[in-house]
Amino acid sequence: GQNIDQPTEMTATEGAIVQINCTYQTSGFNGLFWYQQHAGEAPTFLSYNVLDGLEEKGRFSSFLSRSKGYSYLLLKELQMKDSASYLCAVKKAGTALIFGKGTTLSVSS
């Protein structure tokens, strides 16, 4: 079977740091993705991890531990425009992505 879990909602204030966790159990693993999706819009690619460790890209970082089936997305210096849904997705064989339900992040001033 396959299961991807992430918190439903999170709140934070401008300038803060927030960590969105994702745990997964899948038959087959070929990488983990994080996407950002604003309401009514298409998901946009944020990060990709296939090896254990931390990948940093500007204000966003993503971490993967394959042995623990665990990843997190770290957002620093939060801005109002970061209010969105954050989707964790696992890539299996081929290019099909298996998505979690998403975490809705609300950033307040």
Next chain:
Amino acid sequence: DAGVTQSPTHLIKTRGQQVTLRCSPKSGHDTVSWYQQALGQGPQFIFQYYEEEERQRGNFPDRFSGHQFPNYSSELNVNALLLGDSALYLCASSSGLARYEQYFGPGTRLTVT
């Protein structure tokens, strides 16, 4: 450089009808995947097309079918529409089966009444 485009933007259909959604991949991409996203949920994989053939399929009934054309554009067809088919339908393109990054189109919002 045009990204992934989809048409129409919105569509309203009645139960039992049939619908066709269209997708043009990003320039240089030859692989198209379709996803269904219900309100408040993550996208669910429907199927993927490469070289005009269905290469992978998710857990969707045969009412969902597709096609890829020689110019790499793709269609998603849904027959005998149910109320539960109401969702945002997303098309994603990538370059080859081995490439990891998928670019999503803006989606088609389908409402079945």
